[in-house]
Amino acid sequence: MEELKGKIIGLDTMVFKRNRGRFSVPFIFIFLIIFLLVLPNGNILTSPVFAQDTASPKSVPRVVLVELFVREGCLSCPTAEFCLEDLAWEYGTTKVILVEEHLWGDGYDTTETNARYDWHVGSDKKGTPDVFINGLTKRLQGLACDCVEGNYTCYKKAIDEELTQPPLVELSAVKTPHPNPLPQGEKEEEKVLNIIIEGTVKNISDTFLKDLAVCGMVSKERDESGLYCYAQDIFPFQNIPLLLPDHTFNFKFTSEISLDQEDDREKEKLHFIVFVQNLKTKKVLQAFYIE
Template identity: 25%
Template sequence: MILKNLISVGAFTALMFAASAFAQKEEIKKIKPVSPSENKGFAVLELFTSEGCSSCPPADELMEQIEKEYGNQQVFILSYHVDYWNRLGWKDRFSSAENSQRQQWYSRLLQSQTYTPQLVVNGKKELVGSDRNSIENALQHVLADPKNTPVNLSAKESQKTITASYKTTETDSQSKLLISLIEKKSSTQVGGGENEGHRLQHWQIVHQQEQISLKDHSEGTVYFKLPDNFSSENWEIIGFIQNLKTGKISGASKSLIQ
Protein backbone atom coordinates (compact mmCIF):
# COMPACT_ATOMS: atom_id res chain seq x y z
CA MET A 1 0.00 0.00 0.00
CA ILE A 2 2.84 2.42 0.83
CA LEU A 3 4.57 1.79 -2.49
CA LYS A 4 1.30 2.20 -4.39
CA ASN A 5 0.75 5.54 -2.71
CA LEU A 6 4.30 6.60 -3.52
CA ILE A 7 3.82 5.74 -7.18
CA SER A 8 0.55 7.62 -7.51
CA VAL A 9 1.76 10.67 -5.58
CA GLY A 10 5.08 10.71 -7.42
CA ALA A 11 3.49 10.43 -10.88
CA PHE A 12 0.86 13.08 -10.12
CA THR A 13 3.20 15.63 -8.59
CA ALA A 14 5.83 14.98 -11.27
CA LEU A 15 3.29 16.10 -13.87
CA MET A 16 2.47 19.17 -11.78
CA PHE A 17 6.12 20.17 -11.67
CA ALA A 18 6.85 19.39 -15.33
CA ALA A 19 6.17 22.90 -16.61
CA SER A 20 8.23 24.48 -13.84
CA ALA A 21 11.18 22.13 -14.25
CA PHE A 22 11.10 22.33 -18.05
CA ALA A 23 11.58 26.07 -17.77
CA GLN A 24 15.04 25.27 -16.49
CA LYS A 25 15.92 23.42 -19.70
CA GLU A 26 17.31 26.59 -21.24
CA GLU A 27 21.07 26.71 -21.57
CA ILE A 28 22.70 26.31 -18.17
CA LYS A 29 25.04 29.19 -17.50
CA LYS A 30 28.37 28.60 -15.90
CA ILE A 31 28.27 28.64 -12.12
CA LYS A 32 30.87 30.84 -10.46
CA PRO A 33 31.55 29.58 -6.95
CA VAL A 34 33.57 31.66 -4.54
CA SER A 35 37.17 30.66 -3.97
CA PRO A 36 37.88 27.51 -1.92
CA SER A 37 39.67 29.61 0.71
CA GLU A 38 36.34 31.31 1.50
CA ASN A 39 34.38 28.05 1.66
CA LYS A 40 35.07 25.87 4.71
CA GLY A 41 31.84 23.90 4.83
CA PHE A 42 30.40 21.03 2.80
CA ALA A 43 27.34 20.24 0.70
CA VAL A 44 25.63 16.89 0.20
CA LEU A 45 23.33 17.14 -2.83
CA GLU A 46 20.84 14.28 -3.16
CA LEU A 47 19.04 14.32 -6.51
CA PHE A 48 15.92 12.21 -7.07
CA THR A 49 15.58 11.59 -10.79
CA SER A 50 14.31 9.15 -13.41
CA GLU A 51 14.96 8.22 -17.03
CA GLY A 52 11.17 8.19 -17.50
CA CYS A 53 10.77 11.86 -16.56
CA SER A 54 11.19 14.42 -19.35
CA SER A 55 11.92 17.17 -16.80
CA CYS A 56 14.92 15.31 -15.35
CA PRO A 57 17.69 15.60 -18.01
CA PRO A 58 18.30 19.31 -17.24
CA ALA A 59 18.81 18.41 -13.57
CA ASP A 60 21.22 15.62 -14.47
CA GLU A 61 23.16 18.06 -16.66
CA LEU A 62 23.27 20.59 -13.84
CA MET A 63 24.79 17.96 -11.52
CA GLU A 64 27.57 17.46 -14.07
CA GLN A 65 28.29 21.17 -14.13
CA ILE A 66 28.28 21.48 -10.35
CA GLU A 67 30.64 18.50 -10.14
CA LYS A 68 33.07 20.30 -12.45
CA GLU A 69 32.76 23.81 -11.04
CA TYR A 70 32.96 22.77 -7.39
CA GLY A 71 35.40 19.91 -7.91
CA ASN A 72 38.00 21.39 -5.52
CA GLN A 73 35.49 21.97 -2.72
CA GLN A 74 33.58 19.74 -0.34
CA VAL A 75 30.57 19.08 -2.58
CA PHE A 76 29.18 15.54 -2.71
CA ILE A 77 26.55 14.59 -5.29
CA LEU A 78 24.37 11.48 -5.11
CA SER A 79 21.77 10.75 -7.79
CA TYR A 80 18.99 8.39 -6.71
CA HIS A 81 16.92 6.97 -9.58
CA VAL A 82 13.38 6.36 -8.34
CA ASP A 83 11.17 3.53 -9.59
CA TYR A 84 7.65 5.02 -9.61
CA TRP A 85 8.08 6.25 -13.20
CA ASN A 86 8.78 2.70 -14.42
CA ARG A 87 5.09 1.92 -15.04
CA LEU A 88 4.72 4.84 -17.42
CA GLY A 89 6.47 3.41 -20.47
CA TRP A 90 10.15 2.97 -19.59
CA LYS A 91 11.99 1.03 -16.87
CA ASP A 92 14.99 2.91 -15.54
CA ARG A 93 17.79 0.36 -15.10
CA PHE A 94 19.29 2.41 -12.24
CA SER A 95 16.04 2.72 -10.30
CA SER A 96 15.07 0.98 -7.07
CA ALA A 97 12.26 0.91 -4.55
CA GLU A 98 14.80 1.84 -1.86
CA ASN A 99 15.56 5.11 -3.66
CA SER A 100 11.85 5.92 -3.87
CA GLN A 101 11.42 5.12 -0.20
CA ARG A 102 14.27 7.46 0.72
CA GLN A 103 12.61 10.26 -1.21
CA GLN A 104 9.31 9.53 0.49
CA TRP A 105 11.09 9.68 3.86
CA TYR A 106 12.35 13.16 2.96
CA SER A 107 8.85 14.11 1.85
CA ARG A 108 7.49 13.33 5.30
CA LEU A 109 10.45 14.87 7.11
CA LEU A 110 10.51 18.13 5.13
CA GLN A 111 6.73 18.23 4.59
CA SER A 112 7.26 18.52 0.85
CA GLN A 113 5.66 17.02 -2.21
CA THR A 114 7.22 14.03 -3.96
CA TYR A 115 8.31 14.87 -7.50
CA THR A 116 11.17 14.62 -9.96
CA PRO A 117 13.63 16.17 -10.31
CA GLN A 118 13.90 16.96 -6.61
CA LEU A 119 17.12 17.96 -4.82
CA VAL A 120 17.76 17.81 -1.08
CA VAL A 121 20.69 19.84 0.33
CA ASN A 122 22.39 18.60 3.51
CA GLY A 123 19.20 16.78 4.46
CA LYS A 124 17.42 20.03 5.39
CA LYS A 125 16.30 21.91 2.28
CA GLU A 126 14.51 20.67 -0.84
CA LEU A 127 14.54 22.36 -4.25
CA VAL A 128 13.58 21.67 -7.86
CA GLY A 129 16.63 19.81 -9.13
CA SER A 130 17.02 21.93 -12.25
CA ASP A 131 16.63 25.32 -10.53
CA ARG A 132 20.20 26.56 -10.99
CA ASN A 133 19.84 29.86 -9.15
CA SER A 134 18.20 28.40 -6.04
CA ILE A 135 20.72 25.56 -5.89
CA GLU A 136 23.65 27.93 -6.26
CA ASN A 137 22.30 30.10 -3.43
CA ALA A 138 21.89 27.02 -1.23
CA LEU A 139 25.43 25.93 -2.01
CA GLN A 140 26.90 29.28 -1.04
CA HIS A 141 25.01 29.16 2.25
CA VAL A 142 26.08 25.69 3.36
CA LEU A 143 29.65 26.03 2.12
CA ALA A 144 30.08 29.10 4.31
CA ASP A 145 29.29 27.04 7.43
CA PRO A 146 32.59 25.58 8.73
CA LYS A 147 30.95 22.79 10.76
CA ASN A 148 31.90 19.39 9.35
CA THR A 149 32.20 16.27 11.50
CA PRO A 150 35.26 14.33 10.23
CA VAL A 151 34.61 11.10 8.33
CA ASN A 152 37.62 9.11 7.20
CA LEU A 153 36.99 6.70 4.32
CA SER A 154 39.07 4.30 2.25
CA ALA A 155 38.05 1.61 -0.21
CA LYS A 156 39.70 -1.38 -1.87
CA GLU A 157 38.63 -3.64 -4.69
CA SER A 158 38.93 -7.42 -4.47
CA GLN A 159 37.82 -10.16 -6.84
CA LYS A 160 34.13 -10.06 -5.89
CA THR A 161 33.69 -7.20 -3.42
CA ILE A 162 34.57 -3.61 -2.58
CA THR A 163 35.62 -3.13 1.03
CA ALA A 164 35.01 0.33 2.46
CA SER A 165 36.61 1.24 5.80
CA TYR A 166 35.34 4.13 7.90
CA LYS A 167 36.25 6.03 11.06
CA THR A 168 34.54 8.99 12.69
CA THR A 169 34.31 10.72 16.07
CA GLU A 170 30.50 10.91 15.91
CA THR A 171 28.73 8.75 18.54
CA ASP A 172 25.21 10.24 18.53
CA SER A 173 22.71 7.38 18.94
CA GLN A 174 20.26 9.14 16.61
CA SER A 175 22.79 9.41 13.78
CA LYS A 176 23.87 6.90 11.18
CA LEU A 177 26.70 6.82 8.70
CA LEU A 178 25.40 6.27 5.17
CA ILE A 179 28.03 4.88 2.81
CA SER A 180 27.21 4.68 -0.90
CA LEU A 181 28.81 3.06 -3.92
CA ILE A 182 28.68 5.66 -6.69
CA GLU A 183 29.11 5.32 -10.45
CA LYS A 184 30.49 8.64 -11.62
CA LYS A 185 29.09 8.62 -15.15
CA SER A 186 26.92 6.49 -17.42
CA SER A 187 24.44 6.85 -20.29
CA THR A 188 21.31 5.14 -21.59
CA GLN A 189 19.59 5.07 -24.95
CA VAL A 190 15.95 5.39 -23.92
CA GLY A 191 13.47 3.30 -25.88
CA GLY A 192 10.15 4.38 -24.37
CA GLY A 193 8.30 6.82 -22.16
CA GLU A 194 8.68 10.60 -22.16
CA ASN A 195 12.37 10.50 -23.16
CA GLU A 196 11.97 7.95 -25.96
CA GLY A 197 14.67 8.27 -28.62
CA HIS A 198 17.06 10.28 -26.46
CA ARG A 199 20.45 9.23 -25.10
CA LEU A 200 20.54 10.38 -21.52
CA GLN A 201 23.70 11.14 -19.57
CA HIS A 202 23.82 10.48 -15.83
CA TRP A 203 26.28 11.46 -13.12
CA GLN A 204 26.97 10.27 -9.57
CA ILE A 205 24.55 7.34 -9.65
CA VAL A 206 23.83 5.60 -6.34
CA HIS A 207 24.06 1.83 -6.87
CA GLN A 208 24.29 0.51 -3.32
CA GLN A 209 23.94 2.17 0.08
CA GLU A 210 24.61 0.90 3.61
CA GLN A 211 23.46 2.54 6.86
CA ILE A 212 25.64 2.06 9.94
CA SER A 213 24.63 2.87 13.49
CA LEU A 214 27.26 5.03 15.21
CA LYS A 215 26.06 4.31 18.72
CA ASP A 216 28.56 1.48 19.24
CA HIS A 217 30.58 1.48 16.01
CA SER A 218 32.48 4.64 15.09
CA GLU A 219 35.03 2.55 13.18
CA GLY A 220 34.64 -0.48 10.92
CA THR A 221 34.11 -1.82 7.41
CA VAL A 222 31.23 -2.41 5.00
CA TYR A 223 31.15 -4.51 1.85
CA PHE A 224 29.62 -3.90 -1.58
CA LYS A 225 29.12 -6.40 -4.36
CA LEU A 226 31.52 -5.68 -7.21
CA PRO A 227 29.44 -4.32 -10.14
CA ASP A 228 29.61 -5.89 -13.57
CA ASN A 229 32.26 -4.41 -15.88
CA PHE A 230 33.75 -2.54 -12.92
CA SER A 231 36.46 0.04 -13.64
CA SER A 232 37.85 1.75 -10.54
CA GLU A 233 38.37 5.15 -12.22
CA ASN A 234 34.61 5.48 -12.81
CA TRP A 235 33.50 4.62 -9.27
CA GLU A 236 33.88 6.12 -5.80
CA ILE A 237 32.62 5.84 -2.24
CA ILE A 238 30.71 8.68 -0.54
CA GLY A 239 29.89 8.65 3.16
CA PHE A 240 27.91 11.10 5.27
CA ILE A 241 26.57 11.28 8.82
CA GLN A 242 22.85 11.94 9.14
CA ASN A 243 20.56 12.43 12.11
CA LEU A 244 17.57 10.25 11.24
CA LYS A 245 15.23 12.27 13.47
CA THR A 246 15.95 15.70 11.97
CA GLY A 247 17.50 14.75 8.62
CA LYS A 248 20.45 17.05 9.23
CA ILE A 249 23.75 15.91 7.70
CA SER A 250 26.69 16.87 9.91
CA GLY A 251 29.70 15.61 7.96
CA ALA A 252 30.71 13.96 4.69
CA SER A 253 33.67 12.71 2.70
CA LYS A 254 34.51 10.46 -0.23
CA SER A 255 37.18 8.03 -1.31
CA LEU A 256 38.56 6.63 -4.52
CA ILE A 257 38.60 2.85 -4.88
CA GLN A 258 42.06 1.32 -4.93
Protein backbone atom coordinates in the same frame (compact mmCIF):
# COMPACT_ATOMS: atom_id res chain seq x y z
CA MET B 1 47.36 56.18 70.60
CA GLU B 2 49.17 59.53 70.34
CA GLU B 3 52.08 58.03 72.25
CA LEU B 4 52.28 55.04 69.83
CA LYS B 5 52.07 57.33 66.80
CA GLY B 6 54.94 59.40 68.17
CA LYS B 7 57.08 56.30 68.61
CA ILE B 8 56.47 55.24 65.00
CA ILE B 9 57.36 58.70 63.69
CA GLY B 10 60.47 58.68 65.83
CA LEU B 11 61.41 55.25 64.51
CA ASP B 12 61.02 56.42 60.90
CA THR B 13 63.21 59.45 61.67
CA MET B 14 65.88 57.23 63.17
CA VAL B 15 65.85 54.92 60.14
CA PHE B 16 66.14 57.90 57.80
CA LYS B 17 69.04 59.37 59.79
CA ARG B 18 70.86 56.06 60.10
CA ASN B 19 70.54 55.47 56.32
CA ARG B 20 71.42 59.04 55.27
CA GLY B 21 73.74 58.81 52.32
CA ARG B 22 72.57 55.26 51.61
CA PHE B 23 69.42 53.66 50.13
CA SER B 24 66.87 52.89 52.80
CA VAL B 25 65.28 49.44 53.03
CA PRO B 26 61.85 50.62 51.75
CA PHE B 27 63.50 52.33 48.79
CA ILE B 28 65.43 49.19 47.84
CA PHE B 29 62.25 47.10 48.10
CA ILE B 30 60.37 49.46 45.75
CA PHE B 31 63.29 49.47 43.31
CA LEU B 32 63.31 45.67 43.16
CA ILE B 33 59.58 45.58 42.37
CA ILE B 34 60.01 48.03 39.48
CA PHE B 35 63.03 46.11 38.19
CA LEU B 36 61.12 42.84 38.13
CA LEU B 37 58.24 44.45 36.27
CA VAL B 38 60.54 45.97 33.66
CA LEU B 39 62.71 42.86 33.15
CA PRO B 40 60.38 40.57 31.08
CA ASN B 41 59.37 43.01 28.35
CA GLY B 42 61.00 46.37 28.98
CA ASN B 43 57.77 48.18 29.93
CA ILE B 44 57.09 49.55 33.37
CA LEU B 45 53.97 48.26 35.14
CA THR B 46 53.19 45.82 32.35
CA SER B 47 52.26 42.25 33.18
CA PRO B 48 54.72 39.62 31.95
CA VAL B 49 53.75 37.73 28.76
CA PHE B 50 53.91 33.96 28.89
CA ALA B 51 54.59 31.82 25.81
CA GLN B 52 51.46 30.32 24.31
CA ASP B 53 50.75 27.82 21.56
CA THR B 54 49.32 30.09 18.86
CA ALA B 55 48.98 27.34 16.26
CA SER B 56 45.46 27.32 14.85
CA PRO B 57 43.38 24.16 15.28
CA LYS B 58 43.06 21.73 12.38
CA SER B 59 40.64 23.07 9.82
CA VAL B 60 38.04 20.57 8.64
CA PRO B 61 36.29 21.72 5.44
CA ARG B 62 32.57 21.25 4.97
CA VAL B 63 31.60 18.84 2.20
CA VAL B 64 28.06 19.12 0.84
CA LEU B 65 26.09 16.07 -0.26
CA VAL B 66 23.67 16.81 -3.10
CA GLU B 67 21.12 14.11 -3.92
CA LEU B 68 19.19 14.52 -7.16
CA PHE B 69 16.21 12.20 -7.51
CA VAL B 70 15.20 11.72 -11.14
CA ARG B 71 13.46 9.29 -13.46
CA GLU B 72 13.64 8.55 -17.15
CA GLY B 73 10.96 10.38 -19.11
CA CYS B 74 10.81 13.33 -16.71
CA LEU B 75 10.67 16.43 -18.94
CA SER B 76 12.22 18.87 -16.46
CA CYS B 77 14.87 16.51 -15.07
CA PRO B 78 17.49 17.24 -17.79
CA THR B 79 17.67 20.89 -16.69
CA ALA B 80 18.34 19.93 -13.07
CA GLU B 81 20.84 17.29 -14.20
CA PHE B 82 22.72 19.76 -16.39
CA CYS B 83 22.95 22.44 -13.69
CA LEU B 84 23.99 20.15 -10.83
CA GLU B 85 26.43 18.10 -12.90
CA ASP B 86 28.10 21.33 -13.99
CA LEU B 87 28.27 22.59 -10.39
CA ALA B 88 29.66 19.28 -9.14
CA TRP B 89 32.40 19.44 -11.76
CA GLU B 90 33.21 23.06 -10.86
CA TYR B 91 33.43 22.51 -7.10
CA GLY B 92 35.05 19.07 -7.10
CA THR B 93 34.50 16.29 -4.59
CA THR B 94 36.41 18.12 -1.84
CA LYS B 95 33.45 20.52 -1.63
CA VAL B 96 30.42 19.00 -3.32
CA ILE B 97 29.44 15.36 -3.90
CA LEU B 98 26.58 14.78 -6.34
CA VAL B 99 24.64 11.52 -6.41
CA GLU B 100 21.84 10.97 -8.90
CA GLU B 101 19.25 8.53 -7.60
CA HIS B 102 16.79 7.10 -10.09
CA LEU B 103 13.24 6.20 -9.15
CA TRP B 104 10.16 4.21 -10.03
CA GLY B 105 11.38 1.45 -12.30
CA ASP B 106 13.12 3.56 -14.93
CA GLY B 107 15.82 0.95 -15.48
CA TYR B 108 18.51 2.65 -13.38
CA ASP B 109 16.71 2.72 -10.05
CA THR B 110 17.29 0.28 -7.20
CA THR B 111 15.29 -0.85 -4.20
CA GLU B 112 17.56 1.31 -2.04
CA THR B 113 17.13 4.52 -4.06
CA ASN B 114 13.33 4.23 -3.94
CA ALA B 115 13.41 3.46 -0.21
CA ARG B 116 15.69 6.41 0.53
CA TYR B 117 13.42 8.80 -1.33
CA ASP B 118 10.37 7.52 0.54
CA TRP B 119 12.23 7.86 3.85
CA HIS B 120 13.06 11.50 3.15
CA VAL B 121 9.69 12.55 1.78
CA GLY B 122 7.27 10.47 3.81
CA SER B 123 3.73 11.67 3.17
CA ASP B 124 4.85 14.96 1.57
CA LYS B 125 4.49 15.71 -2.12
CA LYS B 126 6.56 13.53 -4.42
CA GLY B 127 7.85 14.31 -7.88
CA THR B 128 10.96 14.73 -9.96
CA PRO B 129 13.33 16.42 -10.16
CA ASP B 130 13.73 16.54 -6.39
CA VAL B 131 16.95 17.91 -4.92
CA PHE B 132 18.11 17.36 -1.35
CA ILE B 133 21.10 19.43 -0.26
CA ASN B 134 22.60 17.83 2.83
CA GLY B 135 19.48 15.78 3.34
CA LEU B 136 16.49 17.81 4.45
CA THR B 137 18.64 20.83 5.26
CA LYS B 138 17.43 22.20 1.93
CA ARG B 139 14.89 20.62 -0.41
CA LEU B 140 14.28 22.01 -3.90
CA GLN B 141 11.50 20.19 -5.71
CA GLY B 142 10.86 20.90 -9.35
CA LEU B 143 12.54 23.82 -11.08
CA ALA B 144 12.89 27.35 -9.77
CA CYS B 145 12.15 28.81 -13.21
CA ASP B 146 12.08 27.93 -16.90
CA CYS B 147 15.60 29.10 -17.76
CA VAL B 148 18.76 27.10 -17.12
CA GLU B 149 20.66 30.10 -15.73
CA GLY B 150 18.04 30.76 -13.07
CA ASN B 151 18.07 27.19 -11.82
CA TYR B 152 21.87 27.12 -11.85
CA THR B 153 21.93 30.24 -9.66
CA CYS B 154 19.32 28.80 -7.31
CA TYR B 155 21.24 25.55 -6.78
CA LYS B 156 24.55 27.35 -6.40
CA LYS B 157 23.19 29.70 -3.75
CA ALA B 158 21.86 26.80 -1.68
CA ILE B 159 25.16 24.93 -1.96
CA ASP B 160 27.22 27.99 -1.03
CA GLU B 161 25.10 28.55 2.07
CA GLU B 162 25.89 25.04 3.27
CA LEU B 163 29.59 25.36 2.49
CA THR B 164 29.85 28.27 4.93
CA GLN B 165 28.54 26.20 7.84
CA PRO B 166 31.24 24.75 10.15
CA PRO B 167 31.12 20.95 10.33
CA LEU B 168 30.35 19.24 13.63
CA VAL B 169 32.09 16.00 12.72
CA GLU B 170 35.22 14.93 10.92
CA LEU B 171 34.76 11.99 8.59
CA SER B 172 37.42 9.77 7.04
CA ALA B 173 37.40 6.42 5.25
CA VAL B 174 39.40 4.11 3.02
CA LYS B 175 38.35 1.35 0.65
CA THR B 176 39.92 -2.04 0.10
CA PRO B 177 38.85 -3.87 -3.07
CA HIS B 178 38.75 -7.62 -3.35
CA PRO B 179 41.40 -8.65 -5.90
CA ASN B 180 38.86 -10.50 -8.09
CA PRO B 181 35.09 -10.42 -8.53
CA LEU B 182 33.40 -13.29 -6.72
CA PRO B 183 30.70 -15.54 -8.24
CA GLN B 184 27.33 -15.00 -6.62
CA GLY B 185 23.77 -16.19 -7.06
CA GLU B 186 22.44 -19.02 -9.13
CA LYS B 187 24.06 -17.82 -12.33
CA GLU B 188 27.70 -18.77 -12.31
CA GLU B 189 28.51 -16.07 -14.85
CA GLU B 190 27.11 -13.34 -12.55
CA LYS B 191 29.99 -11.65 -10.77
CA VAL B 192 30.21 -9.14 -7.98
CA LEU B 193 32.89 -6.62 -7.13
CA ASN B 194 33.40 -6.67 -3.36
CA ILE B 195 34.64 -3.48 -1.72
CA ILE B 196 35.35 -3.08 1.99
CA ILE B 197 35.00 0.44 3.37
CA GLU B 198 36.33 1.32 6.83
CA GLY B 199 36.44 4.68 8.54
CA THR B 200 35.86 6.87 11.57
CA VAL B 201 33.52 9.64 12.65
CA LYS B 202 34.95 12.17 15.12
CA ASN B 203 33.01 14.76 17.08
CA ILE B 204 34.95 18.01 16.57
CA SER B 205 32.31 20.19 18.22
CA ASP B 206 32.08 21.15 21.90
CA THR B 207 28.68 19.53 22.42
CA PHE B 208 27.29 16.02 22.67
CA LEU B 209 25.92 14.65 19.38
CA LYS B 210 23.04 12.20 19.29
CA ASP B 211 20.57 10.58 16.86
CA LEU B 212 23.33 10.19 14.28
CA ALA B 213 24.07 7.39 11.85
CA VAL B 214 26.73 6.80 9.22
CA CYS B 215 25.78 5.65 5.75
CA GLY B 216 27.39 5.33 2.36
CA MET B 217 26.79 4.89 -1.33
CA VAL B 218 28.46 3.44 -4.37
CA SER B 219 27.64 5.06 -7.68
CA LYS B 220 28.59 4.48 -11.29
CA GLU B 221 29.58 7.10 -13.81
CA ARG B 222 28.69 7.17 -17.48
CA ASP B 223 29.37 9.82 -20.06
CA GLU B 224 25.77 10.95 -20.44
CA SER B 225 23.47 13.30 -18.57
CA GLY B 226 21.50 11.73 -15.74
CA LEU B 227 24.15 9.05 -15.31
CA TYR B 228 26.97 11.35 -14.24
CA CYS B 229 27.11 9.62 -10.86
CA TYR B 230 24.07 7.39 -10.36
CA ALA B 231 23.63 5.37 -7.17
CA GLN B 232 23.86 1.59 -7.43
CA ASP B 233 24.35 0.56 -3.81
CA ILE B 234 23.25 2.29 -0.60
CA PHE B 235 24.48 0.88 2.70
CA PRO B 236 22.19 0.38 5.69
CA PHE B 237 22.51 3.00 8.42
CA GLN B 238 24.94 2.23 11.23
CA ASN B 239 23.68 3.99 14.35
CA ILE B 240 26.23 6.07 16.24
CA PRO B 241 25.87 6.09 20.04
CA LEU B 242 25.96 9.36 21.95
CA LEU B 243 29.16 10.96 20.67
CA LEU B 244 31.09 13.08 23.15
CA PRO B 245 33.44 15.89 22.05
CA ASP B 246 36.75 14.52 20.68
CA HIS B 247 35.37 10.97 20.70
CA THR B 248 35.29 8.77 17.61
CA PHE B 249 33.10 6.03 16.17
CA ASN B 250 34.47 3.32 13.90
CA PHE B 251 32.43 1.85 11.06
CA LYS B 252 32.77 -0.77 8.34
CA PHE B 253 30.73 -1.51 5.22
CA THR B 254 31.01 -4.18 2.56
CA SER B 255 29.66 -3.25 -0.84
CA GLU B 256 28.75 -5.64 -3.63
CA ILE B 257 28.53 -4.17 -7.13
CA SER B 258 27.17 -6.43 -9.84
CA LEU B 259 29.27 -6.64 -12.99
CA ASP B 260 27.03 -7.58 -15.88
CA GLN B 261 29.95 -7.82 -18.28
CA GLU B 262 33.64 -8.46 -17.91
CA ASP B 263 34.54 -4.96 -19.09
CA ASP B 264 32.11 -3.07 -16.82
CA ARG B 265 34.96 -1.75 -14.72
CA GLU B 266 36.50 -0.18 -17.81
CA LYS B 267 33.18 1.26 -19.04
CA GLU B 268 31.92 2.71 -15.78
CA LYS B 269 33.94 4.43 -13.12
CA LEU B 270 32.88 3.70 -9.55
CA HIS B 271 32.51 6.38 -6.88
CA PHE B 272 32.44 5.69 -3.13
CA ILE B 273 31.10 8.10 -0.54
CA VAL B 274 30.15 8.03 3.14
CA PHE B 275 28.16 10.55 5.12
CA VAL B 276 26.76 11.23 8.60
CA GLN B 277 23.05 11.97 8.90
CA ASN B 278 20.74 12.87 11.75
CA LEU B 279 17.99 10.25 11.81
CA LYS B 280 15.41 12.61 13.33
CA THR B 281 15.97 15.81 11.37
CA LYS B 282 17.27 13.89 8.32
CA LYS B 283 19.96 16.53 7.87
CA VAL B 284 23.39 15.47 6.64
CA LEU B 285 26.19 16.79 8.85
CA GLN B 286 29.17 15.85 6.71
CA ALA B 287 30.10 13.85 3.63
CA PHE B 288 33.35 12.33 2.41
CA TYR B 289 34.50 11.13 -1.01
CA ILE B 290 36.76 8.08 -0.84
CA GLU B 291 39.61 8.31 -3.30
